[in-house]
Amino acid sequence: MPKYVMWGNYCDNVEEKRAPFRQAHLDGLKAQKEQGVLLTIGPTKDLKKVFALYEATDEKTVRELVENDPYWQNGIWTDYEVKEWIQAF
Template sequence: MTKYVMWGSYCEDVLEKRTPYRQDHLDGLAAQKESGTLITIGPTKDITKVFGIYEAADEATVRQLIESDPYWKGGVWTEYEVKEWIQAL
């Protein structure tokens, strides 16, 4: 399996706008973590960016997970990019 890094941005007023999507978002991330696809994910301290590491068969799988997330669908995440990652250590 290949590892991928996701780097994205949050919308303005993220703390307010995420409220209706938060529980479904967290539940989905927990399921991805349990399945082994999601290694880690979280916001920067200033809550302007999101960073995640995934392990999947291909980049399309990672993009599908991101784009089906309630935060993406609800406009809480406003943009993202995915890059294949080589873990050196």
């Protein structure tokens, strides 16, 4: 199955603004991980960007997962891009 990289940007004051949506966000990520579609996800240390790896049937599936996340729906993630990734090693 293809793998995809997602890079996104966080809003300003992310730690404060994400608080009301954090648990729903984490619950959704846990479900994606258990289903095997989300391989890993996390912010950069400076909390400016988010990085994720997905294993999904197509890019559309990844975009649906991102856009159904509370962080996207509530402006915590301000934009993102998805690229198919070839794992060399």
